[in-house]
Amino acid sequence: MLNLVLFGPPGAGKGTQSEKIIASYGLTHLSTGDLFRKHLGEGTALGALAKGFMDQGRLVPDEVVIQMVEDKIATTKDSKGFIFDGFPRTTAQAEALDAMLSKNGMKISGMIALEVPQAILKERILERGKTSGRVDDQEEAKINTRIQVYLDETLPVAAYYERQGKFHQIVGVGKIEEIFDQIAAVIDGY
Ligand code: AMP
Numbered sequence: 001m002l003n004l005v006l007f008g009p010p011g012a013g014k015g016t017q018s019e020k021i022i023a024s025y026g027l028t029h030l031s032t033g034d035l036f037r038k039h040l041g042e043g044t045a046l047g048a049l050a051k052g053f054m055d056q057g058r059l060v061p062d063e064v065v066i067q068m069v070e071d072k073i074a075t076t077k078d079s080k081g082f083i084f085d086g087f088p089r090t091t092a093q094a095e096a097l098d099a100m101l102s103k104n105g106m107k108i109s110g111m112i113a114l115e116v117p118q119a120i121l122k123e124r125i126l127e128r129g130k131t132s133g134r135v136d137d138q139e140e141a142k143i144n145t146r147i148q149v150y151l152d153e154t155l156p157v158a159a160y161y162e163r164q165g166k167f168h169q170i171v172g173v174g175k176i177e178e179i180f181d182q183i184a185a186v187i188d189g190y
Contacts, residue, residue, distance in 0.1 A: 001106060002027060002190060004083035005088070008114035011083065011121035012172045013179065017114065018085045020180045028076055031085040032065055037134075039188035044100075055135050059089055059153060064182060066096040073100060089154045094161070109190045110188045111161040112183055114172030118147060133186070135176070176178065 002025065006014045015031065022029050036054060039047030046068065054058045069087060088094040101107050122143055129137030136142050161167045168186045172179055
């Protein structure tokens, strides 16, 4: 089983590369941002809870995110493995993920981090905001908050996997296909 964490700041291209990884390796996509947006669209209590945090570009509390991921893993049968996109975003989430996977006889194979300069991230997010309909993609102040939250709360997650010898970094600027080829080379080495 192949379980990957696709890591990087907002706008790094995690969603785009996830689609390509899924197409080639048949993994189950687990994007916590997508799951929250689904709850929002369906008007669930979880969606209502998450909305305030998401609209501000803040993180939804760990216990809420962890429970949602645990439910998704428990209800996904016969998976060849997961690609975790936008999760874990805190060290507490990374520890919880390790614990829930090991309970199910699974583990993280590796983390692939996409590195993109901040100026390019902002351009990409604002461009996506023209069509994504996402409130958090449309205002520079919110985008700045999301990048700052990434630097303060999420970046330590990279060190967490580095300590486990599972960290791989790739430059996330250039042609989508070429970035994917580098990701595939890492995956093929697992
Ligand atoms: P994303 O689509 O990954 O950029 O996530 C959009 C928003 O959903 C984030 O800005 C957070 O408010 C929330 N979110 C998604 N994943 C997480 C997570 N792992 N932990 C906390 N909040 C999250």
